Amino acid sequence: MFKKQVLTFSAVLLLILAVFSGCKSKYEKLKASNDNTKKYQEAVKFYNKKDYSKALGLFEDLVQRYRGRTGYEDLYYYYAYTNYKLKDYTSARYHFKTFADTYPSSPKAEECRFIAAYCFYLDSPIYSLDQENTTKAIESLQLFINLYPKSDRVTEASKLIQNLRDKLEQKAYANAKLYLTINDYQAAVIAFNNALRDYPDTKYAEEMEFLIIKAQYEYARISREYKQEERFGQAMTYADQFAEKYEGSKYLRDAQDLKKDSERGIERAKRVIAQAEIDQKLAKKLADKDTVATQPPSVKDRGNQKIPY
Numbered sequence: 001m002f003k004k005q006v007l008t009f010s011a012v013l014l015l016i017l018a019v020f021s022g023c024k025s026k027y028e029k030l031k032a033s034n035d036n037t038k039k040y041q042e043a044v045k046f047y048n049k050k051d052y053s054k055a056l057g058l059f060e061d062l063v064q065r066y067r068g069r070t071g072y073e074d075l076y077y078y079y080a081y082t083n084y085k086l087k088d089y090t091s092a093r094y095h096f097k098t099f100a101d102t103y104p105s106s107p108k109a110e111e112c113r114f115i116a117a118y119c120f121y122l123d124s125p126i127y128s129l130d131q132e133n134t135t136k137a138i139e140s141l142q143l144f145i146n147l148y149p150k151s152d153r154v155t156e157a158s159k160l161i162q163n164l165r166d167k168l169e170q171k172a173y174a175n176a177k178l179y180l181t182i183n184d185y186q187a188a189v190i191a192f193n194n195a196l197r198d199y200p201d202t203k204y205a206e207e208m209e210f211l212i213i214k215a216q217y218e219y220a221r222i223s224r225e226y227k228q229e230e231r232f233g234q235a236m237t238y239a240d241q242f243a244e245k246y247e248g249s250k251y252l253r254d255a256q257d258l259k260k261d262s263e264r265g266i267e268r269a270k271r272v273i274a275q276a277e278i279d280q281k282l283a284k285k286l287a288d289k290d291t292v293a294t295q296p297p298s299v300k301d302r303g304n305q306k307i308p309y
Contacts, residue, residue, distance in 0.1 A: 031057055036065055040075065047078060052085045073103055077112070084115065093119030114153050117141045121160050127171040138164050169199045173208065180211060185219035188212075210251035213238040217258045220265060228269035232262040 030042055043058035059079040066072045080095035096116035100109045117140035124134040141157045141164075148154065176191035192212045196205060216238055220231030239259035243252060 027054060027057075031061060036062060040071075044078065047082060047085075050085070052082050056082045056086060073099075073106060073108075076102075077108055080112065080115075084119065089119040089123045093117075093123075110148050110151055110153070113144050113147065114151075114157065117144050117157070118160070121164065124164060124167065127167045127174065131168055131171060134164050134167055165199075169195070169202050169204070172198060173202070173204045176208065177211070180215050183218070185215045185222070188215035189219060206246055206249055206251065209238070209242050209245070210249070210255055213242060213255050213258050217262055217265075220262065225269040225272045229266050232265045232269070235259070235262045 030039060033039065039058050040062055043055050043062065046052070046055035046058065055078075059075065059082055062075055063072075063079050066075050076095065076099055080092055080099055083095060084092035093116045096112040096119065099106075100113040100116065103109055106112075117137060120133055120137035120140050124131070124137050138161055141161050144151075145154050145157050151157075172191070172195035176188055176195050179185075179188035179191050189212055192208045192215065196202065196208055202208070213235055216231065216235040220228050220235055223231050236259050239255045239262070242249070242255045246252060249255070
């Protein structure tokens, strides 16, 4: 009885395998055939059924065979979209851009130019990662707007650009805060100022302008006494600018406290320097003091903007 059941199960399994094998062989047979018309028709059917993997296999073969021939434009359009549907955005954007460059007068050129840029948008990573694709997406979308200023897609392209700029803004803000977190105060001041310059309308403006005061104060605090008057003075200037700009800020009291601490820091530095003029040991100690030892080596992203120690 058991043996009979095993044989029955095996027969059913073989039948199932035979069916699937037959389906596969039919597809492979079509793929290997020279009947391009049939292959194209079936590829479109697979595409419409959302079986994009099989459609791609046929379209890839046809693209090689049809190159330069009648019907290639429609074929290549399908081919680009098949890559897009499979979420291979790197390949898709290349093929959409190639289509737009090759057929600039095609009714589909505008659409393909937009989707090529949109593929960059879809490949834009979270703000904490490298933003090369984000920058390229902005450039591609702006190019689309420049080429098709009257397009119905301009509004959408503009919204996508703003989303991408928001991401770059968030990255700039996070990078600047990181410098402050790791106690690289000089870099923090530069980074915050750069972020405000690049994104003057940022939603983080108030917080960043307060953090500039804090970073500048800390930078002055760990500096040599000979540099402290200048650097505390800069912190006070930042505090005054903040108070004038944000009268009702939740950071205002802390900003005022930092200004007072900076004033005290200047007075203390003056006393120490005056004492050093009559105390050679203290003078030597001050000369040997260097803030470099207290700062992490993170100047690589500061560009050419460096504040001498």
